[in-house]
Amino acid sequence: xxxxxxxxxxxxxxxxxxxxxxxxxxxxxxxxxxxxxxxxxxxxxxxxxxxxxxxxxxxxxxxxxxxxxxxxxxxxxxxxxxxxxxxxxxxxxxxxxxxxxxxxxxxxxxxxxxxxxxxxxxxxxxxxxxxxxxxxxxxxxxxxxxxxxxxxxxxxxxxxxxxxxxxxxxxxxxxxxxxxxxxxxxxxxxxxxxxxxxxxxxxxxxxxxxxxxxxxxxxxxxxxxxxxxxxxxxxxxxxxxxxxxxxxxxxxxxxxxxxxxxxxxxxxxxxxxxxxxxxxxxxxxxxxxxxxxxxxxxxxxxxxxxxxxxxxxxxxxxxxxxxxxxxxxxxxxxxxxxxxxxxxxxxxxxxxxxxxxxxxxxxxxxxxxxxxxxxxxxxxxxxxxxxxxxxxxxxxxxxxxxxxxxxxxxxxxxxxxxxxxxxxxxxxxxxxxxxxxxxxxxxxxxxxxxxxxxxxxxxxxxxxxxxxxxxxxxxxxxxxxxxxxxxxxxxxxxxxxxxxxxxxxxxxxxxxxxxxxxxxxxxxxxxxxxxxxxxxxxxxxxxxxxxxxxxxxxxxxxxxxxxxxxxxxxxxxxxxxxxxxxxxxxxxxxxxxxxxxxxxxxxxxxxxxxxxxxxxxxxxxxxxxxxxxxxxxxxxxxxxxxxxxxxxxxxxxxxxxxxxxxxxxxxxxxxxxxxxxxxxxxxxxxxxxxxxxxxxxxxxxxxxxxxxxxxxxxxxxxxxxxxxxxxxxxxxxxxxxxxxxxxxxxxxxxxxxxxxxxxxxxxxxxxxxxxxxxxxxxxxxxxxxxxxxxxxxxxxxxxxxxxxxxxxxxxxxxxxxxxxxxxxx
RNA sequence: GCCACGGUGGCGGAAUUGGCAGACGCGCACGACUCAAAAUCGUGUACCGCAAGGUGUGUGGGUUCAAUUCCCACCCGUGGCACCA
Numbered sequence: 040x041x042x043x044x045x046x047x048x049x050x051x052x053x054x055x056x057x058x059x060x061x062x063x064x065x066x067x068x069x070x071x072x073x074x075x076x077x078x079x080x081x082x083x084x085x086x087x088x089x090x091x092x093x094x095x096x097x098x099x100x101x102x103x104x105x106x107x108x109x110x111x112x113x114x115x116x117x118x119x120x121x122x123x124x125x126x127x128x129x130x131x132x133x134x135x136x137x138x139x140x141x142x143x144x145x146x147x148x149x150x151x152x153x154x155x156x157x158x159x160x161x162x163x164x165x166x167x168x169x170x171x172x173x174x175x176x177x178x179x180x181x182x183x184x185x186x187x188x189x190x191x192x193x194x195x196x197x198x199x200x201x202x203x204x205x206x207x208x209x210x211x212x213x214x215x216x217x218x219x220x221x222x223x224x225x226x227x228x229x230x231x232x233x234x235x236x237x238x239x240x241x242x243x244x245x246x247x248x249x250x251x252x253x254x255x256x257x258x259x260x261x262x263x264x265x266x267x268x269x270x271x272x273x274x275x276x277x278x279x280x281x282x283x284x285x286x287x288x289x290x291x292x293x294x295x296x297x298x299x300x301x302x303x304x305x306x307x308x309x310x311x312x313x314x315x316x317x318x319x320x321x322x323x324x325x326x327x328x329x330x331x332x333x334x335x336x337x338x339x340x341x342x343x344x345x346x347x348x349x350x351x352x353x354x355x356x357x358x359x360x361x362x363x364x365x366x367x368x369x370x371x372x373x374x375x376x377x378x379x380x381x382x383x384x385x386x387x388x389x390x391x392x393x394x395x396x397x398x399x400x401x402x403x404x405x406x407x408x409x410x411x412x413x414x415x416x417x418x419x420x421x422x423x424x425x426x427x428x429x430x431x432x433x434x435x436x437x438x439x440x441x442x443x444x445x446x447x448x449x450x451x452x453x454x455x456x457x458x459x460x461x462x463x464x465x466x467x468x469x470x471x472x473x474x475x476x477x478x479x480x481x482x483x484x485x486x487x488x489x490x491x492x493x494x495x496x497x498x499x500x501x502x503x504x505x506x507x508x509x510x511x512x513x514x515x516x517x518x519x520x521x522x523x524x525x526x527x528x529x530x531x532x533x534x535x536x537x538x539x540x541x542x543x544x545x546x547x548x549x550x551x552x553x554x555x556x557x558x559x560x561x562x563x564x565x566x567x568x569x570x571x572x573x574x575x576x577x578x579x580x581x582x583x584x585x586x587x588x589x590x591x592x593x594x595x596x597x598x599x600x601x602x603x604x605x606x607x608x609x610x611x612x613x614x615x616x617x618x619x620x621x622x623x624x625x626x627x628x629x630x631x632x633x634x635x636x637x638x639x640x641x642x643x644x645x646x647x648x649x650x651x652x653x654x655x656x657x658x659x660x661x662x663x664x665x666x667x668x669x670x671x672x673x674x675x676x677x678x679x680x681x682x683x684x685x686x687x688x689x690x691x692x693x694x695x696x697x698x699x700x701x702x703x704x705x706x707x708x709x710x711x712x713x714x715x716x717x718x719x720x721x722x723x724x725x726x727x728x729x730x731x732x733x734x735x736x737x738x739x740x741x742x743x744x745x746x747x748x749x750x751x752x753x754x755x756x757x758x759x760x761x762x763x764x765x766x767x768x769x770x771x772x773x774x775x776x777x778x779x780x781x782x783x784x785x786x787x788x789x790x791x792x793x794x795x796x797x798x799x800x801x802x803x804x805x806x807x808x809x810x811x812x813x814x815x816x817x818x819x820x821x822x823x824x825x826x827x828x829x830x831x832x833x834x835x836x837x838x839x840x841x842x843x844x845x846x847x848x849x850x851x852x853x854x855x856x857x858x859x860x861x862x863x864x
Numbered sequence: 865g866c867c868a869c870g871g872u873g874g875c876g877g878a879a880u881u882g883g884c885a886g887a888c889g890c891g892c893a894c895g896a897c898u899c900a901a902a903a904u905c906g907u908g909u910a911c912c913g914c915a916a917g918g919u920g921u922g923u924g925g926g927u928u929c930a931a932u933u934c935c936c937a938c939c940c941g942u943g944g945c946a947c948c949a
Contacts, residue, residue, distance in 0.1 A: 258868060258944080265867085265945060272949080290949060303949090345947090368947095375948045382949085388865095389947055455948055600943080673889070675877060679870095687876065687890040693904095694889085736878070739888035746888090808884045813930055815884060852929055857883055862929045 050663025051158075054772040058160055066786055067119075067162045071546060071586045074116035079590050080107040081542055081629075083598030083606070084122045084169070088129060089148035092155045093645065094671075094683060097655050099635045101668035102677050102734055103597045104161035108768035109729045110595075111162070112792040118590065119162050120545040122169035123149050126177075126534045128206060131467040134499040141467045142495075145172055160664050160771055162788070169544050171537035177469035178490035179544060179581055180537050183613065184461075184472055185483050186620050192238040193461075195481060200460060202230035207502070208464045209234060234462040235471060235530070239612045243267055243454040245626070246611055254631040256678075259603045266604040268455025273439050274377060275448040277302060277354035279314055280362065286310060286354055289376030289453055292383065293442065294434035297423040298404035299381035300394070301364045302354050303347065305373035306330040314365065316351025323348050323367060330369040345370055345393040357447040358424065368393060376453050386413050405431070459609065461533045466497055466506040468531030474517050477524035488520065493531075505529040538606055539613040542628055543582045546590050581622055588624050596629040599637070607632070633732065636680020638671075645683075653683050665770035666691050672734035672769060694738075695773060698745050702762060703780050708753020715799050717747050718758055722795035725765050734769065741765060756781055761793045809834040810860045811843040827853045834859040 061067065071077075082103045085096065104119065111117040123145075130141035130148075149170060156163070169176055187193035201215035202208070205225040215227045239246075247267045250260045272291035279285060286302060304311055306327045315323045326348040347368030354363045363381075370389055371380055384394035384401040391413035394401055404423045407414035417431035425441070426434040442448035462471065472484035472491040484491050494510035507513055507529040517527040598606075607629070614628040637644065640651045658667050670691045675681045710718070721744045728737045744762065748754055760781055767774035767787050778787035802823055807830060809817040817837040821830060831851050834840060843863070850862040 261868070262944060268948065270948070288949080292949080370947045370949095372948065380949045387949065389949075392947095453948080603944085673876085681876075684876080684890095690889045696904095735876090736888080739878075742888055806884085810883085810930070813928095818884075850929055852883090854883055854930095858930090860883080860929050 050666065050772075051660055053776060054158070054160060054663055054665065057772045057775045058157060061786065061788065064786065066789060067164050068166055069116060069118050069164055071118070071583075071590060074118075074589070076115045077590045077594075078107075078110050078115035078117045079542075079546075079593045079595070080110065080117055080119040081545075081593045081596045082119075082121070083596075083602065084124050084538070084541060085152070086127055086129070087123045087125055087145060087148040087152045089133075089144070089151070090647065091654055091656060092152070092159075094638050094653050094655055095645065097159065097667065098638050098671050098680070099597065099599075100156070100159055100161055101664075102635070102672050102732065103595075104159065105668070105672070105734060105768040106595065106729070106732055107162060108771065108788065109792070112764075112768065112790060114791065117162070118164065118167075118545075120167050120169075121156060121161070121163040121165070122541060122545065123152070123171065124534065124538050124541070125149065125170050125172035126468045126531075126537055128465065128467070131465060131499060134467075138499070140495070141499075142172070158659065158664055159668070167545050167547065169541050171469075171534070171541065172467070174490040174492055176544060177493075177537065179540065180469040180532060181472040181484070181489050181491050182486065182581065183536065183540060183617075184532065185486065185489075186622075187237055187616065188473075188483050190616070190620055192241065192616060193235060194238065195233055195235050197231060197233045199229045200232050200234055201227045202232070203227055209460060209462060232462075234460050235473075236458040237461050237612075239459045239609070240454060240456055242612050242615050243269070243456050245615055246456075246608065249611075249627055253627060253629070255629075256600075256632065256634060259600060259607070259632065259634065262603040263608055266456065266608065269452060270454075271450070271452050273435075273442060273448050274451050275357060275381060275442060277357060277363065277381070279365070280353040280355055282314060282352075284310060284313060286365070286379050287377045287448075288379045288381045289451065290381055290383075292386065292431075292435070293438040293448075293450075294420055294423075294426060294429075294431050295383040295386050295404050296356075296358065296381065296438055297420075297426070298383040298385050298402045299356065299363065300384060300400045300402055301366055301382045303366045303368050303371045303380050303382050303390075303393070304350075305371040305378040306367050306369055307373040308367070308378045310379075311350065311367055314350055314352040319349060319351035323350055326367060333369070345389070345396045347393060347397065349397075357442070357445070364399070366393075366397070374457070375455065384413065386415055388413050388415060459533075459612070461536055462530040463533050464505045464529075465531055466493070466499065468534060469493075469537060470507065471528040471530050471532055473528040474521050475526050475528070476521075481528070482521075491527075505531065507531070535606055535609050539609045540581075540617070542593055542610070543587065543591070543617075543623070546582055546586050547579075581617075584622075584624070591623065591625045592627050592630040594630060596632045597635055598632075600634040634678060636676070636678050638680050639682050642682060658685065658688065662688065662692055663772065665773045666695055669695075669738060669769055673738045675735055677732050677734055691738075694742055694745065695770070697749065698741075698762075698766070699773070699777060701745060701749050702759040702777055705748065705751070705753045706756045706759035706781065708751075708755065710755045710758055711751060714748065714751055714754050714758065716802070717744055718761060719795040719799040722761070722765065722793050723800060726792070726795070729768065737769065763787060764790050764793050805856045807834070807856070808858045809837060809840050810858060811840060812862055813860070814843075816840050816843050823856070827855075831859055831861075834861065 080103065082099060107117050107119040125145050130145050133139060133144055134141045153165070171177060171180070184193060201210040203210055203220040203223065203225050205223045206220060209230070209232060210220060210227060219226055247264060247269055250263060253260065270291050272289060273293040274287050274289050275293065275296065277286045277288065286304065288302060311323065311327070345368065347366045350365045350367060352365045354365055355361070356363050370393065371378065382390040382393065383404070384390040384399065385403045386405055391401070393399070402422065404421060405414060405418045406421050407416050407418040420426040420429050420431070420434045423434070426437060429437060439448070439450040470491050470493055472489065473481045474484055475481055494507060494513040496512050497506040497510050499506060507527070513527050517525050610628050614623065615626050617623045618626050639645065640653055643649065643651060645652045655667055666688070670688045673687070673691060721740050724740045725737050728740065741762070760778065760783065763774045763777040763781065764787060766777070767790070771788055775787050804820045805823050807819055807821055808815060809819070817834070817840045819833060819837060821833065830853055835844065840861070844861065846864040848861055848863055852860040
């Protein structure tokens, strides 16, 4: 009941009151083992930046919470956690600038963020939070690395990597799209470095194949499909004339082999040096040097004009034995297929352009129409010896059979997906649990030494090397455990590794924080001492298998679409790997995925650097979090976002005031039949729309009901309570207030969702509109079960309809309950 | 260039097995209350027309008794991909 001393005059004071009441009663804590209908509602966890929460946070968390509350009221055991993706560059950049250690800085930010998050009033179970920068979390990040290593999925390789000169670190392919750093926009350069990779390519087929079973936006699935980039074709071996070497090319069109008039190797291809004729060496070298100097971006900008150089060498056509000149050109990529192609200028646009530029011969081998350029479609094979007359699929098949039989090639599948580069030359991340013996061979750090803690005696200067290289403690620790001359791996892991499995760590009993000197209120009072960990922590598992079986996969996952080819693909890969290692029972982590829309400011993305970020604080202070949340939901469809404007917020303020007045003042009467009908129709509408996350129409349906109730003399308190219950997911504090004002003593947030009575939603009369020749001419009320003949007779009798029935009636259409359409000559 | 999605009043948006276009809200106008203003309440509000009526969901065609909804062509916007052989 009401606390007499509590100040509930302002919306924020009132909301604070209910938040503390809910917390005291522990209404949001969940016991994993007791749940009978588990529903895992997850929202992508934030980076704790230290700034105030922005509209984007509210837009994401508010509606998700409303949905979770709805699922809970429908009888599900809903688990809705919140945590922090706390490793990453901003904290380290802050350290570089201000000398403040990232750990303390991050803790402070997490603390303020929790306070702000609590003001939204979400049903987060704070006892089960995670913070990826804490040793009791990142020991699992490291454990995962060791599992990958043990199972042959982690390997070290020297290679050209994407390197950002501003962030002074390497980037994964996914983070270096368009040739610029995903984080800072600096042009990415290629740099040869020894780095750790995870073999995500091993799961390419499964990552692709499983997409069918997922309830994800089609667009996102398509983006992943393209990113994985499966293509089926053949590898074909070309002998090189006068040499022992041969070149293997990859093609998706083995059926066009007879049209191959030259070969092209990537400038970086290993064979180039060996095969180049002496009189071409100088030009070839010059071309290679020029190509190496081009950045990704330049290569893409110049893609219209083809460049290349003849090596002076010739290959032999595998079937005809004819001479085929070998060129190099940067339109052939070194890291796709075999880094070499057979050029079929008559049937490939790029080869066509190249052949035209360098005056190379073309040979048509597929019948098809194309006046200018190449015919790239499928068709009947011609000029192709044993393939003549076959259609493309049959010709491909026959050619592959021929290649296999003659040992000149085979059918292969290629993927665009690259292995995941997980090394980062940064401090603020999980240290890679690897040590090197005096000979430089890598060895995994045994499990019992996890967490392999991040040393604190470091300087924060961007040097292009990990700051861990200069930690005396780190070196001493390694030598103490492993022996003289051993050294630790200095790199840390990509933060996407941390977020690839966090949904599993939330599902721990809640006991895991106890005993590590950490707090009862979740992340609130976490220790900043990285080496203080009790041994009790070391015996537990990543996740309890029975909890994983019942609670995974995540039922509803909400986050931005920008993660389509990063987090959302890494997490899937990690889950698949963990299943193969035997730690989890499911292959896919997220059964259903929804992307919230983006809130812009005057059409532009809000960002700190542009200085156009709108803060929710003043609105929340003035009108309360419920009003702000509802306003965001009322703006339009959740998945579409929209441009920010505060112009309409008074509409929600008025709605809330009117509703409160109406329910408290008029609920001492009885329900009219019309009220009952509208109430039950509203329950139905709100239920379906909540289920589809159509929050904007949920609110308008409640507004319509209110408009009706205000016109009535009175209604029952039962009806008032039902309305409050319908409101509860989208305005939990206000609904709680109303519930208690209506005399209830329990919590509305724990109530069941109202059922509607189908019989009560039926209308006994319906409005029928009458059209003559497709134009609206009249309307009438008729009993619901009326027959076709009767309706049409009545329709014809309408005065305004008669006026237009000037000729012979050619057609009469009746759509039951909707309209009559008459056609006259 | 390719792929996907979208284009509805002054504004945000509703409506899809084809069946009253513009729900709900903002804004605006007028009215009530007030000395006055704000707040609140009431009425109206797609466009043209005094009206009857006509027009109208990016543009142009088509199918249909009936099209925002289906088909064809195009224009514009947003997102993604972009030498992947």
